[in-house]
Amino acid sequence: MAFLNLPGHRLHYCIDGDTRGDQGKPWLMFCNSLGTDLHMWDRQIPELSRHFRILRYDRRGHGMSSTTPAPYALSDLGGDAVALLDALNIEQVHFCGLSIGGLTGQWLGIHAGKRLGKIALCATAAKIGTTESWGARMAVVRENGLATLAAATAERWFTPYFHAATPATVATILDTFVATSAEGYIGCCAALGQADLREDLQRIVNPVLAVSGDDDPVCPPSDLEDIANNVQHGRHMSLRGRHIVNIESACAFNAALLEFYR
Numbered sequence: 001m002a003f004l005n006l007p008g009h010r011l012h013y014c015i016d017g018d019t020r021g022d023q024g025k026p027w028l029m030f031c032n033s034l035g036t037d038l039h040m041w042d043r044q045i046p047e048l049s050r051h052f053r054i055l056r057y058d059r060r061g062h063g064m065s066s067t068t069p070a071p072y073a074l075s076d077l078g079g080d081a082v083a084l085l086d087a088l089n090i091e092q093v094h095f096c097g098l099s100i101g102g103l104t105g106q107w108l109g110i111h112a113g114k115r116l117g118k119i120a121l122c123a124t125a126a127k128i129g130t131t132e133s134w135g136a137r138m139a140v141v142r143e144n145g146l147a148t149l150a151a152a153t154a155e156r157w158f159t160p161y162f163h164a165a166t167p168a169t170v171a172t173i174l175d176t177f178v179a180t181s182a183e184g185y186i187g188c189c190a191a192l193g194q195a196d197l198r199e200d201l202q203r204i205v206n207p208v209l210a211v212s213g214d215d216d217p218v219c220p221p222s223d224l225e226d227i228a229n230n231v232q233h234g235r236h237m238s239l240r241g242r243h244i245v246n247i248e249s250a251c252a253f254n255a256a257l258l259e260f261y262r
Contacts, residue, residue: 001064004087011084012064013057014038017049026117027093028052028261031081031101033123033244034188035146035153035177037063040098043250048257055093057084059104061184063176070183071190078107085115094261096120098246099219100188103128106197109204109231118261119204122211122253123243125223126197126230134193138186146185147178156218157243169247201230208234209260211253213245 004011017025028048030041038056048054058065059077081104085093094117097105102124109119140148154163154174163170208231210224221238228234237256241248 003064004084006080006083009060009066009068011057011060011080012038013055013084016045016054016056017052025051025053026261027055027090029055029081029085029093029095031057031095031097031104032059032062033099033101034192035062035180035185036173036244037176037180039063039176040173040244040247043247044254044257047254051258051262052094055084055088055090057081059100059184059188061181061187063180067181067184068187070187072187074103074107074191074195075111077104077188077191078111081108082112082115091115092117094118094120096122096257097124098122099124099128099243100192103192103195103197106201106204106227107195109206109208110197110200113204113206116206118207118209120209120211120257120260121224121227123213123216123219123224123245124227125219126201126227127195128192128219131193134189138189138193141182141186141189145182146180150174150178153177158248159215159240159242162241162248173244173247198226198230201227202232204231205233206231207260209256210234210236211245211256212236212238213241213243213248214238215240216242216245218243 061067102121212221212224228236239249
């Protein structure tokens with residue numbers, strides 16, 4: 001376990017790969033979905049760590065990172081990612097973010113593009129949901145906690161086929177979801193409610209791969225097509241699955257990232 005102490009909070013992170021022999025390999029940074037921790041990328045590590053030094057972390061209010069009082073702004077979450085790169089003396093990384101992690105990647109591409117190489121934006125959008133819908137979700141979590149959202153979350157995140165075929169995998173993800181700090185979840189919902197990067201996408205000059213789940217009810221393929229069409233150098237591809245497409249189509253997802261980054 002490794003932690004970065006920042007003013008007011010600390011971030012939990014890990015580096016995958018044999019770093020002693022990996023100094024010539026490029027860095028790849030993963031950024032998680034709402035209500036998950038860095039283990040959501042476990043299916044990517046065995047294959048991709050052969051080619052990259054991989055940096056994963058828990059955003060504030062999630063996993064083993066500490067929680068700051070809500071609300072958060074997208075700039076807070078992007079600033080945490082930059083602070084982690086600074087602390088580890090990493091000049092530049094390839095980046096892969098999913099959902100709110102993809103919004104964080106868009107913010108970084110707009111405001112700190114020189115710190116990134118190629119950017120994979122997965123199951124995300126330049127504007128996810130509405131201020132009203134996120135406000136309603138925050139109210140539910142304040143009143144009843146995250147467990148009340150578990151069943152609906154499973155339905156949005158995974159197809160019925162995947163849920164039936166791999167119940168243990170889905171259960172592990174949902175256990176992490178329910179264990180997430182309610183304050184941290186609410187803080188990130190506030191960031192999602194305010195974030196709207198649609199007018200700024202053209203400022204992203206990095207190569208972008210936009211990856212959708214073909215049956216994602218949260219961020220459908222059209223959202224990823226919009227990203228690919230509005231950044232300066234983007235392309236879109238769709239894989240089988242719903243919102244957590246890196247788990248549901250792990251093999252195809254890993255192959256797509258390898259082809260894109262290399």
